[in-house]
Amino acid sequence: xxxxxxxxxxxxxxxxxxPQRIEMARRNEHFPDLPLEEREEVLKKFHxxxxxxxxxxxxxxxxxxxxxxxxxxxxxxxxxxxxPKKVDLSKVDFETDxxxxxxxxxxxxxxxxxxxxxxxxxxxxxxxxxxANTMMAEGGIQGATQEGDSPFYHYLDTIGGGxxxxxxELVEALxxxxxxxxxxxxxxxxxxxxxxxxxxxxxxxxxxxxxxxHSAGDMTGAEIMRIIRDEARNRSDDIxxxxxxxxxxxxxxxxxxxxxxxxxxxxxxxxxLVKAKAVIMATGGFGRLHIQGFATTNHYGAxxxxxxxxxxxxxxxxxxxxxxxxxxxxxxxxxxxxxxxTEKTRGLGAHVLNKDGEQFCFPLExxxxxxxxxxxxxxxxxxxxxxxxxxVGVWLDSPMIDILHGPxxxxxxxxxxxxxxxxxxxxxxxxxxxxxxxxxxQNGGIYMNAQxxxxxxxxxxxxxxxxxxxxxxxxMGNSLQDILTFGRRAGQAAAKYVKSGxxxxxxSLDHVVKFEEELKSAGIENPLIGPMILPDYTTExxxxxxxxxxxxxxxx
Amino acid sequence: xxxxxxxxTPKKTMATGDRAILPEGAKTIPIYIMGKKYEVPETLxxxxxxxxxxxxxxxxxxxxxxxxxxxxxxxxxxxDYKLQVGLACQTVVEPDMYLTQIPFFPANRAPYRLEELEGxxxxxxxxxxxxxxxxxxxxxxxxxxxxxxxxxYVSAIKxxxxxxxxxxxxxxxxxxxxxxxxxxxxxxxxxxQLARRIYGKRIAPKSKxxxxxxxxxxxxxxxxxxxxLTQMDQKELEKLYMEREREPDTSVPGEWVPKETKYL
Numbered sequence: 001x002x003x004x005x006x007x008x009x010x011x012x013x014x015x016x017x018x019p020q021r022i023e024m025a026r027r028n029e030h031f032p033d034l035p036l037e038e039r040e041e042v043l044k045k046f047h048x049x050x051x052x053x054x055x056x057x058x059x060x061x062x063x064x065x066x067x068x069x070x071x072x073x074x075x076x077x078x079x080x081x082x083x084p085k086k087v088d089l090s091k092v093d094f095e096t097d098x099x100x101x102x103x104x105x106x107x108x109x110x111x112x113x114x115x116x117x118x119x120x121x122x123x124x125x126x127x128x129x130x131x132a133n134t135m136m137a138e139g140g141i142q143g144a145t146q147e148g149d150s151p152f153y154h155y156l157d158t159i160g161g162g163x164x165x166x167x168x169e170l171v172e173a174l175x176x177x178x179x180x181x182x183x184x185x186x187x188x189x190x191x192x193x194x195x196x197x198x199x200x201x202x203x204x205x206x207x208x209x210x211x212x213x214h215s216a217g218d219m220t221g222a223e224i225m226r227i228i229r230d231e232a233r234n235r236s237d238d239i240x241x242x243x244x245x246x247x248x249x250x251x252x253x254x255x256x257x258x259x260x261x262x263x264x265x266x267x268x269x270x271x272x273l274v275k276a277k278a279v280i281m282a283t284g285g286f287g288r289l290h291i292q293g294f295a296t297t298n299h300y301g302a303x304x305x306x307x308x309x310x311x312x313x314x315x316x317x318x319x320x321x322x323x324x325x326x327x328x329x330x331x332x333x334x335x336x337x338x339x340x341x342t343e344k345t346r347g348l349g350a351h352v353l354n355k356d357g358e359q360f361c362f363p364l365e366x367x368x369x370x371x372x373x374x375x376x377x378x379x380x381x382x383x384x385x386x387x388x389x390x391x392v393g394v395w396l397d398s399p400m401i402d403i404l405h406g407p408x409x410x411x412x413x414x415x416x417x418x419x420x421x422x423x424x425x426x427x428x429x430x431x432x433x434x435x436x437x438x439x440x441x442q443n444g445g446i447y448m449n450a451q452x453x454x455x456x457x458x459x460x461x462x463x464x465x466x467x468x469x470x471x472x473x474x475x476m477g478n479s480l481q482d483i484l485t486f487g488r489r490a491g492q493a494a495a496k497y498v499k500s501g502x503x504x505x506x507x508s509l510d511h512v513v514k515f516e517e518e519l520k521s522a523g524i525e526n527p528l529i530g531p532m533i534l535p536d537y538t539t540e541x542x543x544x545x546x547x548x549x550x551x552x553x554x555x556x
Numbered sequence: 557x558x559x560x561x562x563x564x565t566p567k568k569t570m571a572t573g574d575r576a577i578l579p580e581g582a583k584t585i586p587i588y589i590m591g592k593k594y595e596v597p598e599t600l601x602x603x604x605x606x607x608x609x610x611x612x613x614x615x616x617x618x619x620x621x622x623x624x625x626x627x628x629x630x631x632x633x634x635x636d637y638k639l640q641v642g643l644a645c646q647t648v649v650e651p652d653m654y655l656t657q658i659p660f661f662p663a664n665r666a667p668y669r670l671e672e673l674e675g676x677x678x679x680x681x682x683x684x685x686x687x688x689x690x691x692x693x694x695x696x697x698x699x700x701x702x703x704x705x706x707x708x709y710v711s712a713i714k715x716x717x718x719x720x721x722x723x724x725x726x727x728x729x730x731x732x733x734x735x736x737x738x739x740x741x742x743x744x745x746x747x748x749q750l751a752r753r754i755y756g757k758r759i760a761p762k763s764k765x766x767x768x769x770x771x772x773x774x775x776x777x778x779x780x781x782x783x784x785l786t787q788m789d790q791k792e793l794e795k796l797y798m799e800r801e802r803e804p805d806t807s808v809p810g811e812w813v814p815k816e817t818k819y820l
Contacts, residue, residue: 148807198760227753419727423646
């Protein structure tokens, strides 16, 4: 759907202020950023994480008493899909050294590193191998590779962006390994944006002191996923991939070591037992829980399964109160709503503007601050643009990019976005985008150390499913780095653990039995069935007519 | 319509999640999903329209954002001989369209060891001899939902121009629609992947500053300062954070030198 005549009228206001703003950008001047004190104020008032509504304390498990969003709690306090007392644990379907749960970026990186250590790996994944948020990450990956930058500044940017709440040892690991991961990807044949001399091209991003964001067009995550998946396929003698087989429960042994998982075959509805000497959890985030009703940029399978399974096995989570709203999700056309408009767009110089075509914030604040400022402009200040379907948004002035960097830059640097809007007759090199914050990232997750070890022996965690690296707010480009740094570390740590001579004893689901007893004694009578596995978007009208359909949780 | 009022209700716009909605004033239109007629809101994508109709996806649905290649779909419109293709999550429904998804299409992939390849075209020919079965019919290019010039990159490979093939195929999302339409029965996207990895590994120039930084890290150059940062209290960190010098937007990486250099 092209812009409506009313919206086109409003775009004229953007065009009217553009020449002056272009001059400003050329003089390297920008709208002033917020001082630290004001950041806090605007976050408290406008960021969804800080609202009291829709939150309560967990009643069971290792995080008992912590206050999290209700959508998260419903699943932390959920019961198993299976009856743990009825499973015959002597019938094992697959046996391996390392089981990686999740076939996204972190899981695949972990599998490759474990395989290099000489162990056998099974990757179980909910949908296809590579169906993950990694695939959708557009803008880039951080790493202090340039001479004017160093891990020191990467550390400061990251921990400052996280409001100094991040777990220091995890940030240390991240900034230390970042250039190593980028070099690893280069050695695997990744097509980074670079010049003829091999100089990696880098950009600024929200909260950066140095240009540190490396990219491959606006498909950086997709390019990473493509090459590491391709490499895993080359190593299929040692890495077995089980697709459409999400894990639903961890298996422990009688010594309380992690010892595998139960998988659910989505096609045939069978359950399978995988016995493994070590397990790496890499299931990604929770966008599809639609925290506070927000639209999401996330993959169909992003339903927080890993946190739920780990929680039942007694593994604590950190920072689950914290959700990242990406400041610029598409708000128009309706078909693209929630779609991520990469931060690179602002990194390349596009301004954020209200309905009068005026700037109201520094376009590259850390993401939570930027989101809060956009929400303030649309709510309290009432300066947003309203769409025909009743959504609200502000302009992101993408045409500035071609003016600043030369014609064709938008199409070259943001090819996927260019195509996705051209389908609806919107040329984003000539017309601005309409944007509003969208649910983007699970900041919290499984509590782990810098070696990706958790409180459960033989159980490792990597990627978005883990918490603490980003504290209360993640910077752009640190998620792709996170999956690689900690995916690689998890693969190595798990392989080393396996090679130390681990023997798995009798398998057990007692932790599930115990957890469900705890639910009962906490008075939780009708818990949901979790993990969710897939969201359900069936309309109420259809559901009302499905007289004989049987739903297990959200699965029909 | 009361303009002020509608502008003051952003709460409503926040609470929509991803369930298909019938936007106010929108009409429904008939579409034929695998031959059966359903009435769906006219502005929806095929993916959301199928969910609106009551389908629940296990296959044929992935990122829902046009980048993962899970939801390849073929359809025809009334009165039009042409077989259309698209991604279900990106294609808007049209009245009376007949559609079905192709979430999987078999295509053989040749395993290889990247480190053993030198970047010669013959290496690709050996792994994928069928590349020469291409009859240049261009059905692949017409089928590509990402507007990749598939035939052009296939031709580039045949001509031994790996760099060109890599660049032309960069936007490929490996949905397999090209392979589903190929007269020569080729697995185009598999050898495009191979070409891109060979390009990235053997043809694109290696990054020397990255190599140097890796050496510095491995030699432990930053270990001490990073350790110190992890032990610093918040006041000290805040001070360092606020004092950071921001690299100018106009700087040239590799040439720009900050005022403070002792932490580099």
